[in-house]
């Protein structure tokens with residue numbers, strides 16, 4: 001506290017000692033410009049000296065131009081101390097490492113065309129918030145909060161909320177996955193799950209085999225860690241196994257992982273057939289390349305029965321890391337996903353989770369668990385399948401009617417992927433932007449410089465009217481560019 005370290009001696013006049021003390025405090029910046037000094041009465045009481053001594057000290061300081069008085073208000077510090085007045089300018093650019101540089105360069109939110117109010121945007125593949133079951137979720141919140149609010153608001157376990165983990169074991173069992181030698185770690189969505197694996201199980205310069213095109217955020221996660229991506233083509237028939245075999249032969253000893261999205265692949269929307277899932281799994285097993293399986297929106301199948309995830313072929317083996325997410329089937333804002341993998345690997349990753357974000361919010365996990373375990377989830381899935389299924393069929397019909405595309409890909413999900421003939425989709429986007437329609441240029445999803453004639457159309461948050469209007473404009477613009 002100010003003045004607590006001032007000891008008055010009897011060798012010098014008191015006012016000189018007080019003046020020197022205040023000068024010292026001001027020069028060190030401990031009494032900033034315009035700060036108010038204690039009143040003479042307060043200070044005389046505090047220091048147990050006469051008020052005249054304080055008055056004399058303040059007068060001397062005033063004469064030196066270090067303090068000033070405002071009638072009826074008091075005495076204030078007046079300092080032109082460099083420490084206080086000059087700006088501190090750190091050049092943070094100089095601190096940036098390759099990780100932050102790459103994430104910034106690849107940040108499409110910052111670097112790509114932005115939506116303007118009134119435009120029809122096919123950019124997003126986020127769920128339609130209007131469908132969210134607000135009443136049921138509110139009930140789950142109140143119920144869980146009443147039952148164990150104190151527990152949920154306190155620190156929890158890094159692995160996750162046990163009832164939710166148990167629920168997910170059961171959920172994966174129902175998908176045909178044998179989880180007996182595996183365990184689950186709760187993560188903040190798919191993206192954190194992938195980042196956890198990549199940042200702990202790979203080192204800069206490692207090789208990862210991935211579909212081309214693939215999820216742009218996954219490309220960003222892998223590239224920001226300095227990994228080399230080996231692209232395997234996807235064409236209108238799905239994964240190109242010939243290309244895969246060539247790449248396996250060429251890079252076989254170098255490849256650390258393969259990353260694959262077998263259901264409603266982003267951006268193509270394709271679903272890998274059961275035969276190809278076996279084929280892919282067996283190839284990876286043969287070459288001893290562990291699989292990172294992205295199961296992000298498996299549930300959104302409209303036209304056929306559920307297809308087993310690749311990790312269900314792994315049974316008692318441990319070669320597949322499955323990453324699940326509730327971002328498309330439920331609420332992306334909750335940021336809840338899970339990693340299902342070998343028990344000892346999950347045990348190690350649990351420590352990483354504890355060392356980074358400690359755990360996923362227990363309150364969020366508790367509410368989600370409550371919501372999932374009553375019948376609301378089943379009802380919601382049924383409702384969304386029908387809703388998005390109708391939208392998917394409608395968007396597909398419009399694309400076929402209005403757009404001359406070489407191939408239209410997509411078996412379900414929340415988007416369609418178009419391969420155009422002789423059209424540069426960046427040029428197309430530029431022209432469509434002028435007509436207030438935007439979409440995702442496909443090159444963003446390629447790990448090489450391909451895809452300039454492709455685009456992704458996300459329709460989940462658009463009305464049928466806007467879907468038709470927007471697709472018609474895209475079709476007309478293609479015709480204009482072709483003419």
Ligand SMILES: Cc1ncc(COP(=O)(O)O)c(C=O)c1O
Pocket residue numbers: 125188189190191192215261265266294296325326327328332336337
């Ligand atoms: C291929 C893919 N995986 C996963 C996700 C979900 O990521 P998250 O759970 O981090 O929201 C998305 C979202 O668009 C995606 O496209």
